[in-house]
Amino acid sequence: MSSVRSLLPVRRGPRRPRLVAALLATGLLLTGCAGAEDTADNVGSAPGGPKASGADSGAGRADSGAGRAASGGSDSGGPRSGGAESGGGRSGKPVLEAQTVEPEEIPGLGPATRAKISDETTQAVVVTGSGRESDRSTVMVHERDPVTGWQPASGVWPAHNAVRGWTDDHVQGDLRSPIGVFGLTDAGGKLPDPGSKLPYDRGPAFEATGDGVEGEPLEGSFDYVVAINYNRMAGTSPLDWTRPLGDEKGGGIWLHVDHGGPTQGCVSLPRGQMKELLRALDPRKRPVVVMGDADSLSR
Structure with missing residues (x-):
């Protein structure tokens, strides 16, 4: 919070409490972004890493739920990753046709x-x-x-x-x-x-x-x-x-x-x-x- 305060002029007078409240709100916003970034990149991201707890883990679950909705739900307006699209992928794979081997004959024999x-x-x-x-x-x-x-x-x-x-x-x-x-x-x-x-x-x-x-x-x-x-x-x-x-x-x-x-x-x-x-x-x-x-x- 000290870095934020150093950028703002200190005023005297009756408006000081309102300014302090604004700065506190700004600091909380900055702290919240850092926490979200840490949760996404570090917390629980590697095998054996610490698990997210409390509100942060709840937020992670909410975010992942929102991500699922965005990728496959009706909110995205696009095709779902499962269902018809994955089925189309399966049917779209190249089908290997059976090769018929023509047996060789002895050369020179009619x-x-x-x-x-x-x-x-x-x-x-x-x-x-x-x-x-x-x-x-x-x-x-x-x-x-x-x-x-x-x-x-x-x-x-x-x-x-x-x-x-x-x-x-x-x-x-x-x-x-x-x-x-x-x-x-x-x-x-x-x-x-x-x-x-x-x-x-x-x-x-x-x-x-x-x-x-x-x-x-x-x-x-x-x-x-x-x-x-x-x-x-x-x-x-x-x-x-x-x-x-x-x-x-x-x-x-x-x-x-x-x-x-x-x-x-x-x-x-x-x-x-x-x-x-x-x-x-x-x-x-x-x-x-x-x-x-x-x-x-x-x-």
């Missing part, structure tokens, strides 16, 4: 070829010939995911097929590899099982002798083999020569170790890739081989 792959098959060895008359191929393993579809499961491996290329009507001695989709259920070889999940028949009868079409030695070609279920009984050793379609339709078509040249009807892979393939093929995935020249497979 609808007719894909139709020959059973829905139960989730593993496919794709042998793609360079041309109808070519003895060069590439091999790649694919596996089917239930959501994303067919995905690569190996690298691209070089391979040989029959010396005269491919045919969709294989017969004994035509020196062509059969085109089609065939099961892979049985394996074997001269060497110990490298970790095959397919039944593996080991024995000396897998000895390869003689020379290949180009004069290269065949030794070691049958160290690892996987029987291709063309004109054979599934579930038996690759050495089983039963021919359900008749002997004239050929047989003994295998995936085996490459000997550096074309085959008489089989598909041959480098030794390391044959071991990798044997470890990868899983009977639970109903594996098949999809084989043929690129043009035939694209149909």
Whole structure:
């Protein structure tokens, strides 16, 4: 109050009581503003801070009530913060639509070829010939995911097929590899099982002798083999020569170790890739081989 008094001239006379009363009223007003400011900024504003008491806390409750009325009541003349406005906010949020994932197909396979792959098959060895008359191929393993579809499961491996290329009507001695989709259920070889999940028949009868079409030695070609279920009984050793379609339709078509040249009807892979393939093929995935020249497979 002393600061207020120092700014006003001191008068003498009968008006002094009225002046003092005015100054007292002014001081009370100034004190009331300071109290309201302290209540808003300090009292009870932080965790553990002192609570407002008495009239001050009552005033705080009244002020907050007035604030609520101003923000949402009819006095403000504007929309309420709750009710319709908040409901509109909820409905205004972006709605995430379900994304449809289109399953991938095996590259290079046309609808007719894909139709020959059973829905139960989730593993496919794709042998793609360079041309109808070519003895060069590439091999790649694919596996089917239930959501994303067919995905690569190996690298691209070089391979040989029959010396005269491919045919969709294989017969004994035509020196062509059969085109089609065939099961892979049985394996074997001269060497110990490298970790095959397919039944593996080991024995000396897998000895390869003689020379290949180009004069290269065949030794070691049958160290690892996987029987291709063309004109054979599934579930038996690759050495089983039963021919359900008749002997004239050929047989003994295998995936085996490459000997550096074309085959008489089989598909041959480098030794390391044959071991990798044997470890990868899983009977639970109903594996098949999809084989043929690129043009035939694209149909």
